[in-house]
Every structure is written in structure tokens, then in C-alpha cells.
Amino acid sequence: MSETQTVTNKCIEVKIPGTDLSFRVCEDTVGLKLIHNNKEITVSIDDFRNAYALRALLALEFNYDLKSELTGKIAGFLQLNEEVNKLINQTTQNSETKxxxxxxxxxxxxxxxxxxxxxxxxxxxxxxxxxxxxxxxxxxxxxxxxxxxxxxxxxxxxxxxxxxxxxxxxxxxxxxxxxxxxxxxxxxxxxxxxxxxxxx
Structure with missing residues (x-):
């Protein structure tokens, strides 16, 4: 089970078990912001929920191997994280006034x-x-x-x-x-x- 910590400004830190890797997922005006290794990208909620699209983003933006087991593991833990999904649901509910x-x-x-x-x-x-x-x-x-x-x-x-x-x-x-x-x-x-x- 991934270890998570809620941080400020509606962000969730997700630590990938069995590795030293961590990703910060934040609410953003156009979806979600993904922060890793001092780089941040914006991703739509639809792309975040799409397993292949998320793997492709990890490969293109953070230089992970698209077909590697590690990339699939990262994408899976990000998508299944309970706190991240609460953040997504809150972001979706807030879209009426966004x-x-x-x-x-x-x-x-x-x-x-x-x-x-x-x-x-x-x-x-x-x-x-x-x-x-x-x-x-x-x-x-x-x-x-x-x-x-x-x-x-x-x-x-x-x-x-x-x-x-x-x-x-x-x-x-x-x-x-x-x-x-x-x-x-x-x-x-x-x-x-x-x-x-x-x-x-």
C-alpha cells in the first residue's frame, strides 16, 4: 500500500512502495498538476484516469520507459491512491464554479x-x-x-x-x-x- 501525506494547497504526496520515488498530485485550474524530480506538468483528469495516457505522460515528461514494469506500477499507484481520488472527486465537484x-x-x-x-x-x-x-x-x-x-x-x-x-x-x-x-x-x-x- 502506498504511503501518502496530504500537503498544502490541495496537494497529495504519493510515495511509490518498494522505491525511493514520490510524486505530488495537486489540484489545477485545468485538471491536475503532477510534480516529480523538480518538474511539474499539467494533466487533464481524463488523461490521468486513462492508464495508457498516464504511462505515456510519465515516459514523455519524466523520461520513464513506456513499456517498463516500473512505469506501470507508478501509474497504477497514482490512479488507485485513495487520497488522490478524493482530490479528483472534489475537483470535479468544484467544476461547476470553476x-x-x-x-x-x-x-x-x-x-x-x-x-x-x-x-x-x-x-x-x-x-x-x-x-x-x-x-x-x-x-x-x-x-x-x-x-x-x-x-x-x-x-x-x-x-x-x-x-x-x-x-x-x-x-x-x-x-x-x-x-x-x-x-x-x-x-x-x-x-x-x-x-x-x-x-x-
Whole structure:
């Protein structure tokens, strides 16, 4: 039986029995965050629950052998851990009030203050504007669509060919289980065109 310890910020530490390995599983805005060997990745709950997908992530992101017994053991203990499953259930229950926020443009790996924000009320463009009189940043929200969003996952590509497209890719699932996939710019444009508010 794996030894677990609940840590701060809705994280669970899972120690893999018979090894010196441990993984930290945390709640994240787009699913779960998996932390191991000073590296963290974001994984959707669907991929975490899928045995092959989780093994593939362990291989691609943490350099484990996809076909090894150890990789299967790690995936199994992560998926079957009671505390992790409580965290997943809580995350799923909280999805009704969850907001997803993804930066539209990164400059030197820092967001320029423009985001796409989605929740059960719709999809918004969010600008963080500096107000000199308040000496602080204020959020400016503009509703661009009333489509209701169930989940947003950021997509990472892995392969032999260089896949640094200088763009961020996302998969959006609506309340009606329609899936929209593409770069952040493409998805934003599509939502405004397909599901956008009617102009008066």
C-alpha cells in the first residue's frame, strides 16, 4: 500500500512502495498538476484516469520507459491512491464554479496581461490594466460569447520534429460536450464567430 501525506494547497504526496520515488498530485485550474524530480506538468483528469495516457505522460515528461514494469506500477499507484481520488472527486465537484484563465500572449515567458477567461457564464476577454490613481492593476472584462465552458486543457506536442510553434494550443469542451481545438487565437476567433454575441 502506498504511503501518502496530504500537503498544502490541495496537494497529495504519493510515495511509490518498494522505491525511493514520490510524486505530488495537486489540484489545477485545468485538471491536475503532477510534480516529480523538480518538474511539474499539467494533466487533464481524463488523461490521468486513462492508464495508457498516464504511462505515456510519465515516459514523455519524466523520461520513464513506456513499456517498463516500473512505469506501470507508478501509474497504477497514482490512479488507485485513495487520497488522490478524493482530490479528483472534489475537483470535479468544484467544476461547476470553476474558472479557466489562459494567457493570450507571452512575452519572455511572462503574460502581457491579456487573457481568455471562461466559466459557466460564458467566455470573456480579460485585460489587466494599470490604474495610476490606485497604483494597482484592475481587471477589465468583456463578454465575447455566452457559450458555457465545462473544461479547458492546454495541449502540449511531443515528437521527433521540433514542435515549438511559438503558439499555445488548447482544447475546450463546452457544456454540450462539443470540443474545440486549436491555437488560443484560432479558438478565440472561432468562439466569437460561431458562438459570439449578436451585435445590436
Amino acid at each position: 474558472e479557466y484563465k489562459i494567457c493570450l500572449k507571452l512575452v519572455n515567458n511572462i503574460c502581457n496581461g491579456e487573457y481568455i477567461l471562461a466559466n459557466k457564464q460564458g467566455v470573456f476577454l480579460l485585460n489587466q490594466i494599470y490604474v495610476k490613481s490606485l497604483n494597482n492593476f484592475q481587471d477589465e472584462l468583456k463578454l465575447i460569447s455566452s457559450v458555457k465552458i465545462k473544461e479547458i486543457n492546454e495541449i502540449k506536442f511531443n515528437g521527433i520534429i521540433d514542435v515549438d510553434f511559438n503558439e499555445r494550443f488548447v482544447k475546450i469542451t463546452t457544456d454540450e460536450n462539443k470540443v474545440i481545438t486549436g491555437s488560443v487565437d484560432e479558438v478565440t476567433t472561432f468562439i466569437k464567430s460561431k458562438y459570439g454575441l449578436k451585435k445590436s
